[in-house]
Amino acid sequence: MVIDDVRDLPTAPLVLAEGSVVPASLISSGLADETRAIWLLPTASFQRPQLAELPPGARRLYSLLRDVIEQETREHGAPVLTVDGTRGIEELTDAVDELFATAIAEGPTAATRDERQALLRGANEAIAEQVRGYYRRPWADGDPESVIRSFLCECGESSCTAFVEVSVERTAKPVYAPGHE
Numbered sequence: 740m741v742i743d744d745v746r747d748l749p750t751a752p753l754v755l756a757e758g759s760v761v762p763a764s765l766i767s768s769g770l771a772d773e774t775r776a777i778w779l780l781p782t783a784s785f786q787r788p789q790l791a792e793l794p795p796g797a798r799r800l801y802s803l804l805r806d807v808i809e810q811e812t813r814e815h816g817a818p819v820l821t822v823d824g825t826r827g828i829e830e831l832t833d834a835v836d837e838l839f840a841t842a843i844a845e846g847p848t849a850a851t852r853d854e855r856q857a858l859l860r861g862a863n864e865a866i867a868e869q870v871r872g873y874y875r876r877p878w879a880d881g882d883p884e885s886v887i888r889s890f891l892c893e894c895g896e897s898s899c900t901a902f903v904e905v906s907v908e909r910t911a912k913p914v915y916a917p918g919h920e
Contacts (some may be wrong), residue, residue, distance in 0.1 A: 745770055749850060753842065759804055764815035773914045777835060781822040796880045825889050856895035860913060863890045884908035894919035 741760050748754050763778065765771035768790035786805055790798045812819050820834060823876070849855040866888060874883035884907050894914040899917035 742770060753847070759808060763808070763811040765815075765816040766817045767815040773816065773818055775839065776818060777820055777838055778808065778817050778819050779811045779831070779835075780809055780812065782824075785822060785824045792803070792896065852895040856893055856913070857896050857898065859891045859893040863893065863910050863914055866890060872905050890914045892916040892919050 741756075741762060742765065743769050745756055745761075745765060756757075767775060771822075783802065783805065786802065788803050793801070806827075811817070818838075819836070820831070822831065826834070849858050867890075870886050870888060871883045873879055874881060874886075887904055888906050888907060889902045889904055890910060892899050892903055892915055894901075894915055895920070899916070899919065900920065903914050903916050905914060
């Protein structure tokens with residue numbers, strides 16, 4: 740299903756697909772360009788202490804998942820950035836920025852405030868729909884509209900990096916940080 744979802748995405752704007760469910764076969768199938776993809780993969784020795792507080796079953800699950808993803812990246816020639824604790828968050832972020840600098844520079848990018856607002860609106864709507872989708876599952880209890888999440892400020896100013904904590908219900912209208920309307 741993830742491959743179908745990625746295949747159905749438009750070519751613009753740039754897309755960031757993330758998560759352990761993104762298969763490395765996107766590279767070998769040609770759906771993702773290896774110069775525009777990276778799998779951040781922890782080493783087992785780095786991951787172990789990160790999982791120490793989890794119940795034994797969860798630790799085993801995450802360890803197995805890491806092993807499966809590592810094997811799939813090798814099988815499909817997917818590029819990997821190893822996370823082993825020798826680099827801090829800023830250094831890892833810089834490494835990812837460097838890897839994607841050309842793709843980002845090539846764009847497309849949102850040039851106007853209206854274009855940026857449309858992208859931000861779409862991102863917030865997607866987050867709200869993810870919450871609603873979870874609550875549509877048979878085992879989920881509660882009202883998705885009352886869930887408080889972090890959403891992007893939709894002011895569209897190129898320098899704005901604000902997040903706003905609001906309910907999913909509140910995203911029926913554009914979301915703005917205080918003073919950003």
